[in-house]
Amino acid sequence: MVLLPGPKHPITVVPSPTRVVVRVGDTVLADSRQALVLREADYAPVAYIPRADVDLTALERSDQTSYCPFKGEAAYFSVPSAGERGTDAVWTYEEPYEAVSQIKDHVAFYPNRVDAIEYLPLD
DSSP states (O other), rough: OOOBBBTTEEEEEESSSEEEEEOOOOOOOOSSSOOOOEEEETTTOOOEEGGGGBBBGGGGEEEEEHHHHHTTEEEEOGGGGGGGGGOOEEEEEOOOGGGGGGGTEEEEEEEGGSSSSEEEEEE
8 A cells, every 4th residue: 555645644755955965974975066855744844956966986785674554665875984774874775755856866865874864055
């Protein structure tokens, strides 16, 4: 059964009004002016960053997966340079449901598994 977002579980995806930069130590993992902001029900907003703006060489695919009835199957990446804290620090919906299809080819970072997610003014 596939549940679609609705009045009891609203999901919106909009372009980020900011530049989003993700760091571990001095290493920039992502730097995007094209991020999307996903707001889902009562959860904190999440920045989804295009893969083209992410240093994918700094990530390592993990075997972890999870399922969201509103977005689909998530795959995970770890950030080896962050040590154990960086395990499964990044997630992506490679085949998201149609209702959130905009997040395809984007990744999101857990804030507590990287050193910084900065929201900066667009130049």
